[in-house]
Amino acid sequence: MPLLTRRNLLKASAVAGAYGVGIGIAGKFGLAEAAPEPQVLKALKTQATLTDAGVTKNIMTWGNVGGAVGMPPVLRMTKGKPYAARLTNTLDEPTTIHWHGLRIPNKMDGVPFMTQPYVYTGDSFDYAFTPPDAGTFWYHPHCNTLAQMGQGMTGVIVVEDAADPTFDSEVVLNLRDWRLGGDGQFIAAFRPRDAAKAGTYGTVRTANWHQEPQYDAPAGGLVRLRIAVTDVTRIFSMKMEGAEATVIAIDGNPVPKRFPLDLLQIGPGQRLDLAVRMPDSEGAIATIEDIRGTTPKTIARLRSVGASLKRNIGDLAAMAENPVAKPDVSSAQKISVVLSATAESAPVDSICGTLGYSFWAINKVPWPGDTSDPTAPLSELKLGKSYILQLENVTPHTHPIHLHGMSFTVLSSSTREVMPLVTDTYLVQPDEKVQLAFVADNLGDWLLHCHIIEHQKTGMTSYVRVV
Ligand SMILES: [Cu+2]
Numbered sequence: 001m002p003l004l005t006r007r008n009l010l011k012a013s014a015v016a017g018a019y020g021v022g023i024g025i026a027g028k029f030g031l032a033e034a035a036p037e038p039q040v041l042k043a044l045k046t047q048a049t050l051t052d053a054g055v056t057k058n059i060m061t062w063g064n065v066g067g068a069v070g071m072p073p074v075l076r077m078t079k080g081k082p083y084a085a086r087l088t089n090t091l092d093e094p095t096t097i098h099w100h101g102l103r104i105p106n107k108m109d110g111v112p113f114m115t116q117p118y119v120y121t122g123d124s125f126d127y128a129f130t131p132p133d134a135g136t137f138w139y140h141p142h143c144n145t146l147a148q149m150g151q152g153m154t155g156v157i158v159v160e161d162a163a164d165p166t167f168d169s170e171v172v173l174n175l176r177d178w179r180l181g182g183d184g185q186f187i188a189a190f191r192p193r194d195a196a197k198a199g200t201y202g203t204v205r206t207a208n209w210h211q212e213p214q215y216d217a218p219a220g221g222l223v224r225l226r227i228a229v230t231d232v233t234r235i236f237s238m239k240m241e242g243a244e245a246t247v248i249a250i251d252g253n254p255v256p257k258r259f260p261l262d263l264l265q266i267g268p269g270q271r272l273d274l275a276v277r278m279p280d281s282e283g284a285i286a287t288i289e290d291i292r293g294t295t296p297k298t299i300a301r302l303r304s305v306g307a308s309l310k311r312n313i314g315d316l317a318a319m320a321e322n323p324v325a326k327p328d329v330s331s332a333q334k335i336s337v338v339l340s341a342t343a344e345s346a347p348v349d350s351i352c353g354t355l356g357y358s359f360w361a362i363n364k365v366p367w368p369g370d371t372s373d374p375t376a377p378l379s380e381l382k383l384g385k386s387y388i389l390q391l392e393n394v395t396p397h398t399h400p401i402h403l404h405g406m407s408f409t410v411l412s413s414s415t416r417e418v419m420p421l422v423t424d425t426y427l428v429q430p431d432e433k434v435q436l437a438f439v440a441d442n443l444g445d446w447l448l449h450c451h452i453i454e455h456q457k458t459g460m461t462s463y464v465r466v467v
Pocket of ligand 1: 398399400450451452455456460
């Protein structure tokens with residue numbers, strides 16, 4: 001691909017119509033098996049009732065053609081089976097889709113100007129890939145993200161594996177806030193003084209676009225609770241009241257050893273899979289709560305129904321590991337990644353909508369940089385080699401750092417005991433140094449960024465190049 005430069009970006013924006021037309025580049029992947037009919041994801045504006053104040057206008061989402069329009073559909077895929085989606089854009093601005101956590105070819109990654117052109121109003125783009133891993137993932141635009149995600153465009157992906165253990169029920173929770181005023185309409189997406197700190201919080205919390213929803217589940221049964229934090233800012237501290245909850249997977253990957261849920265921090269971009277053993281008595285309620293902050297907040301409730309199935313959490317079979325290559329730690333090259341604030345505060349250019357500020361940096365470079373053109377990759381990696389990202393957070397804030405295209409293994413932390421989790425997003429605490437190892441086994445340019453979108457959009461973004 002051409003070098004990503006600010007000058008080129010501007011030029012590309014001006015002329016992108018020349019190559020931003022029509023259907024994209026599907027068909028190059030998944031040749032082994034016939035590509036399935038694409039699932040149509042129509043990017044559109046709609047309205048929805050999120051609060052008692054009435055209908056909220058200017059919500060953005062994806063609708064299935066002919067289907068009801070509301071929360072982005074939960075996309076169901078199967079590990080190792082080709083999947084296809086046709087994005088058609090009826091918004092009045094460009095968009096794309098990024099498939100967070102899916103290790104798929106670079107051209108399908110959905111980052112404008114880095115992996116694909118803008119998908120302009122009226123245009124379509126065909127995404128086609130084969131998800132290699134089972135688990136809970138999610139999708140969102142990578143364009144004007146604070147507005148598009150903030151106004152609704154965050155959806156959950158479930159990749160199933162035929163060998164998954166059997167549950168009595170499954171509940172998927174898409175957790176996100178909305179920045180709404182008292183009249184139920186959108187207010188300013190962010191406040192600069194908050195963007196320079198933890199980020200600007202929403203005013204209305206929802207799970208599946210409802211406040212404190214309740215779902216029925218078989219009494220005494222085992223529920224697979226798939227939670228995706230798709231909010232642009234909020235970090236949760238998860239707790240279950242009224243039922244036994246066991247952590248079975250984090251960020252799509254089974255945990256090396258299951259453990260009871262107790263105040264687990266999950267940040268923007270992350271996912272948590274729980275096995276919940278429902279109470280035996282009909283009508284009993286289990287509540288998933290957020291304990292972070294001053295008063296516990298109810299996220300959602302599960303209600304026991306029917307006669308108890310009397311299941312035991314120990315009955316649950318293990319889940320298969322995902323086929324993520326194991327890094328060779330002894331030969332791995334180390335890459336230093338320092339997360340810091342930046343002194344710069346002048347407006348900078350940014351892909352898909354600048355916020356007009358620069359507050360954050362990776363290795364002292366605020367994206368896309370007031371440094372010399374062209375913007376260089378953080379590091380150039382050799383295909384098949386092992387690397388260790390040595391992440392150091394010198395800010396007083398927590399940052400969920402996400403790598404596109406490849407999953408890493410958490411090796412060690414300077415501040416706490418860590419499990420060797422395989423993941424795509426690590427929540428780096430203030431003053432923490434952490435080592436994340438991975439095999440550079442996916443060709444192309446891959447973003448590395450904070451998933452607090454205000455941080456991402458005001459500098460905390462970089463990329464690695466695998467050649
Ligand atoms: Cu951040």
